[in-house]
Amino acid sequence: MSSAQAATSAVPSIQDAQRARLVFCLLIAFLMAVALAMFAGSTLQDPDSWWQVKVGLDFLANRTFPTVDTYSHTFAGQPWIAKEWLGQVLLALAYQAADWNGVVALIIATICLTVFLMAWFLSEWLKPTLAIALAFTAAALISPIYTARPHVFTLPIIVIWTALLFDAAREERAPPWWLLALVVLWANLHATFTLSFVIVAFAGLDLLVRVRLSKPALLAKWVAFGLLCPLVSLLNPYGFKAILATFTVAYGNEAVPLIVEWKAFNAAEQMPQEAVLMLIFFGLLVSRLRIGWAKALFVVFALHLYLSHLRFTYLFFLLVPVVLAVEVAQQYPSLSLRKWMTDKRDGLERFFARQFYPICGAAIVLATASISMLGSVQQITPSQKTSARDALAFAESHKLSGNVLNSYNFGGTLIFHGIKTYIDGRTDQLFLGGFTKADDESGHGGGKPVLEAQLKKYAIGWALLSAGDSRESLFDELGWKRAYSDQYAVIYVPNV
Structure with missing residues (x-):
């Protein structure tokens, strides 16, 4: 050539x-x-993934489009x-x-x-x-x-x-x-x-x-x-x-x-x-x-x-x-x-x-x-930073009841497991009217009266907090008992 x-x-x-x-x-x-x-597991680090999947599962089961909140105890029945x-x-x-x-x-x-x-x-x-x-x-x-x-x-x-x-x-x-x-x-x-x-x-x-x-x-x-x-x-x-x-x-x-x-x-x-x-x-x-x-x-x-x-x-x-x-x-x-x-x-x-x-x-x-x-090599699961898997297992085994006060990052997993939330990732429509702001203020300086009022207003029976949540010391001051703790989550119950 x-x-x-x-x-x-x-x-x-x-x-x-x-x-x-x-x-x-x-x-x-x-x-x-x-x-x-x-880095497949990194896609499951968002706490909202839990409730997004749960809403889809509920639709497949019920074939109805929700118009009111049924997943929280704080805003239940509100338009959503x-x-x-x-x-x-x-x-x-x-x-x-x-x-x-x-x-x-x-x-x-x-x-x-x-x-x-x-x-x-x-x-x-x-x-x-x-x-x-x-x-x-x-x-x-x-x-x-x-x-x-x-x-x-x-x-x-x-x-x-x-x-x-x-x-x-x-x-x-x-x-x-x-x-x-x-x-x-x-x-x-x-x-x-x-x-x-x-x-x-x-x-x-x-x-x-x-x-x-x-x-x-x-x-x-x-x-x-x-x-x-x-x-x-x-x-x-x-x-x-x-x-x-x-x-x-x-x-x-x-x-x-x-x-x-x-x-x-x-x-x-x-x-x-x-x-x-x-x-x-x-x-x-x-x-x-x-x-x-x-x-x-x-x-x-x-x-x-x-x-x-x-x-x-x-x-x-x-x-x-x-x-x-x-x-x-x-x-x-x-x-x-x-x-x-x-x-x-x-x-x-x-x-x-x-x-x-x-x-x-x-x-x-x-x-x-x-x-x-992907499935045969490893089973991918969400991190306990959002799942609180062991903490929820403890709550179930000890039959903790009543309304829960939860850290924001645990709202999704609570919805997924059928537990009505205090707050979760649906803040685009719910948890407004000063609620989210008050929740944030309860974890800052001088937040003890705010937290105390929330516990009373929403009849809180137990609390599921992220490890390191600034409200831990406030629960201690209020006389609540630390019933469970690990590197991801803490559970408080009333000391009665």
Whole structure:
């Protein structure tokens, strides 16, 4: 073969390049699965995982959508809706299938799908090696939100939603109408579905900047699509109440400043994220990247939500790269997919293209085997930091009765085990009107009278506290008996 022929053969066809691109995306998803499997138990560290699964199990058993609280003794009968019912059912089905291992496997699979989708959309414009590096980095930066809760199921949806809407705006065409089905799905999975309204508004604004008023028919389609989003989101068991529940968190919820995921960004506690943010802004300052003011507003919006509430970290690190990938590729051609497709392929890329089907088949087999082996290799269970397993076994064996006063982190496990809580993770709708604030104050200086009043008002028969809870000394002062203690939990009972 001549040197000219060899050089030509090193440049793949479009089909081979797309195959190599797909394998790159599958590879990063598989590597993500391996990384998450190594720390599988970390997805069960959130105390809310317990009650999320329990609500789903109760729905499967009763086939009814709750409208009032039946899980606490402090707010029993108060209005409460399971606005994330579909996500809770998915968790419950996974639990029924394979206990907590099933829950973890489902969460890992969803995260890997998200990483694959992000890599795929990025590699539509950027060369695959850069795309998968960005996808993996973003996935690592948002890892604190990888918990067994319904919000994880919305991550693939929000990536698809954002990528396709901004693509439609860039190509000056109507938004894909089938995306409205994603809004319906999202509205039944998690309360963040209202973000879909905001994202479509930013994409529409990007279109308006491009066409101004020169295409009124196209703009009318976008307006119609935007108006349909909140309308189709009402296709959930609770209708408009689901939207109202979102705003009760965003405005005036006394529990927000007290819950870690709702706290503002703290550079001292989020050092990797801070380093990446500084790197991004340094790059923007020294580069000539132009993104237009509509997309700039979207970046500012995503950053604002992240800096205001840690739980929205994914809005910035997942969506901003997807939105800006096209400008990076167009203004820096050396980083683009187009340049990569015309370059000579190295040995690895040629191997990916030629062995496309075997590699895809092997990846599916390995992924399936990994998930199947997850249960046989180890039984994953939530940490006693949230389960209080031994403490609850003691409470059951000693037949402790009456209303319990519990630390916040044990609310979920109490619900799961059928014990009505004093407080739990449903503070988006319950434990308001000064209750959560008083609960917090009872553990600080001068909190003894507050705690004493709570014990009397709610007829507390026993207390289940996290080890190190600041109220331990107050129970001692009030003459309560420490009936049980370990490194995770303490149980107090009245000294009678």
